[in-house]
Amino acid sequence: MKFIFGLIIFLLNAFVLKAQRFCATVEQGTVALQNNNRIFNPTENTLRDTVPNEIINIPVVVHVLYKTAAQNISDEQILSQIAVLNKDYRMLNIDALNIPAAFKDRAADCRINFCLAKVAPGGYSTSGIVRKYTNTAAFPANDDMKFSSKGGANAWDSRQYLNIWVCAMQSRVLGYATAPGGDALKDGVVISYTAFGTIGNLQAEFTKGRTTTHEVGHWLGLKHIWGDANCGSDDVDDTPPQYYRNFYCPSFPRVSLCSVDGNGDMFMNFMDLTDDDCMNMFTHGQKNKMRAFFAKGNLRNSILNSYVCDGSLATAGPLPADTTGPVNNAASESKFKIKILSNPVSNSIDFSTDDATNLQNKEVALYTVQGKLLHKDVLKKSTHHSITVSHLPAGLYILQIGSGKETVVFKVVKL
Ligand SMILES: [Zn+2]
Known part of the structure; x- marks a missing residue:
């Protein structure tokens, strides 16, 4: 039994x-x-x-x-x-x-x-x-x-x-x-x-x-x-x-x-x-x-x-999507199909996407590497977007598109 x-x-x-x-x-x-x-x-x-x-x-x-x-x-x-x-x-x-x-x-x-x-x-x-x-x-x-x-x-x-x-x-x-x-x-x-x-x-x-x-x-x-x-x-x-x-x-x-x-x-x-x-x-x-x-x-x-859970100790802007990849990295491109049209930039940051609704209503924000917010906007229905940066000093900036889970971040060099 x-x-x-x-x-x-x-x-x-x-x-x-x-x-x-x-x-x-x-x-x-x-x-x-x-x-x-x-x-x-x-x-x-x-x-x-x-x-x-x-x-x-x-x-x-x-x-x-x-x-x-x-x-x-x-x-x-x-x-x-x-x-x-x-x-x-x-x-x-x-x-x-x-x-x-x-x-x-x-x-x-x-x-x-x-x-x-x-x-x-x-x-x-x-x-x-x-x-x-x-x-x-x-x-x-x-x-x-x-x-x-x-x-x-x-x-x-x-x-x-x-x-x-x-x-x-x-x-x-x-x-x-x-x-x-x-x-x-x-x-x-x-x-x-x-x-x-x-x-x-x-x-x-x-x-x-x-x-x-x-x-x-x-x-x-x-x-x-x-x-x-x-x-x-x-x-x-x-x-x-x-x-x-x-x-x-x-x-x-x-x-x-x-x-x-x-x-x-x-x-x-x-x-x-x-x-x-x-x-x-x-x-x-x-x-x-x-x-x-x-x-x-x-x-x-x-x-x-290790004090890396203390956000007040951050000395730079948001983390780019992939710090190990090249600037304007392929991983971010494949996610939202966003393309930065030229980088470094002089007068404006221009980026495009295949589908006009792709970025509609998404937030876009531009930061200094120290994390200071310079510009924030909500994107309209379009395949082409532009942010004027002619007034900004030369240097490295952080462009963040989207929020939460749906965020991509690019490093942009202003000449
Ligand atoms: Zn085990």
């Missing part, structure tokens, strides 16, 4: 089209840990140590890579993910109520907070969201999305930012992360746009933003709770040994081969592979391990000296 029951469960698992969590961090993390060269930090001597139990603030930049409109996820979807991180890493998640009584004492408020960056490299003001068109339909977990030259977007300085790339991924991968101490150009986490945040076009089992909570745990040095080996170690004392990963939504207790008592696996830990609905806690041991990376001399210490 037991065998038949087991067989039915197996068949259900095999044939019901229910997605398992698929985290590709194992190989990636191993590579990063082997390549344990410290991230070079020229200002190391000025860095401070952590203060016990201080709230550690992590500035975030989200690189959205899209080929289709659905992949160009909304600002609201991105904000919903930041909100999840700020609940899960502060134990403010409502489903912490579901932690079994046996594990409640081990659940920890990690006292880690996340904010979207307000200052981009170069001092530009930013929303902390970078949108970029790509020709890649779906990325493999091979870091291509981290390089403009490979259809992705370059990382921002990983000493100051947590880079999150959101894109379409191949082979049902929901995400992966680099461990502390790897290549600075690849440092960060990658998340499928179908598992990011709590709203939008999400896969049924992954609608609570826990893929990102899990991957950021890897970025902060945590291993999978089963130690990536049968009854392996995750180097944390208060997570029970566990035979293997758990998928879906087990019921408590789930006792496995190496369980030390009847409480069994901590399958509701964020570092297992259960569904979003069923994971709800980090332990004190995991908290201590993550926070130790911020201590003076350790691999995430520079984040303590």
Whole structure:
């Protein structure tokens, strides 16, 4: 009878089209840990140590890579993910109520907070969201999305930012992360746009933003709770040994081969592979391990000296759409089909679009690189637009067309 029951469960698992969590961090993390060269930090001597139990603030930049409109996820979807991180890493998640009584004492408020960056490299003001068109339909977990030259977007300085790339991924991968101490150009986490945040076009089992909570745990040095080996170690004392990963939504207790008592696996830990609905806690041991990376001399210490979430520190205008591309970049052109007719300019900035309604009612704004607004207007129905700049001194200016998600920004040189 037991065998038949087991067989039915197996068949259900095999044939019901229910997605398992698929985290590709194992190989990636191993590579990063082997390549344990410290991230070079020229200002190391000025860095401070952590203060016990201080709230550690992590500035975030989200690189959205899209080929289709659905992949160009909304600002609201991105904000919903930041909100999840700020609940899960502060134990403010409502489903912490579901932690079994046996594990409640081990659940920890990690006292880690996340904010979207307000200052981009170069001092530009930013929303902390970078949108970029790509020709890649779906990325493999091979870091291509981290390089403009490979259809992705370059990382921002990983000493100051947590880079999150959101894109379409191949082979049902929901995400992966680099461990502390790897290549600075690849440092960060990658998340499928179908598992990011709590709203939008999400896969049924992954609608609570826990893929990102899990991957950021890897970025902060945590291993999978089963130690990536049968009854392996995750180097944390208060997570029970566990035979293997758990998928879906087990019921408590789930006792496995190496369980030390009847409480069994901590399958509701964020570092297992259960569904979003069923994971709800980090332990004190995991908290201590993550926070130790911020201590003076350790691999995430520079984040303590990052103030890029303070918008008042921006020293330049809005961030151009792609700072790595040429002025008047192709990515922006492909988005709205806007063409700057000549650049540098003398008397006026002239730009055109194929369809007269394309830019109708869109806002246009011209800024100095210091962020001072010089001109603002709403565009009329036309294929050609012009802004007079003959009265302005020579120099670099920032032209912003559109607003919110639909924004393109150009650097314009006035002679
Ligand atoms: Zn993982």
